[in-house]
Amino acid sequence: MEITVNxxxxxxxxxxxxxxxxxxxxxxxxxxxxxxxxxxxxxxxEWPERLLRDGDRLTVIKATQGG
Incomplete structure (x- = not known):
């Protein structure tokens, strides 16, 4: 199975x-x-229970400080 992350x-x-x-x-x-x-x-x-499926496209965003 393959997923896409960022x-x-x-x-x-x-x-x-x-x-x-x-x-x-x-x-x-x-x-x-x-x-x-x-x-x-x-x-x-939901993260522990949410199972990923083939073809899922995830976006992972990290909070940053600054202005």
């Missing part, structure tokens, strides 16, 4: 949740980020 393709297992993707595949800290799947924001509470 316009980069990733092969993943069939049973990968959003939380697993962030921790195990992308290895990024979950503090201060937002995730959209197919242009729909997914709340942080």
């Amino acid at each position: 316009q980069q393709n990733y092969p993943i297992s069939e049973t990968c949740s959003v939380a697993q993707l962030l921790a195990e595949v992308l290895q990024i800290p979950v503090q201060g980020i937002a995730v959209a799947i197919n242009q729909t924001i997914i709340s942080k509470a």
Whole structure:
């Protein structure tokens, strides 16, 4: 199965949740980020249960400070 994260393709297992993707595949800290799947924001509470599907397009946005 393949998904796209910020316009980069990733092969993943069939049973990968959003939380697993962030921790195990992308290895990024979950503090201060937002995730959209197919242009729909997914709340942080849903990340452990929301399983990814083949062809999903994720956008991961990291909050930054400054002005």
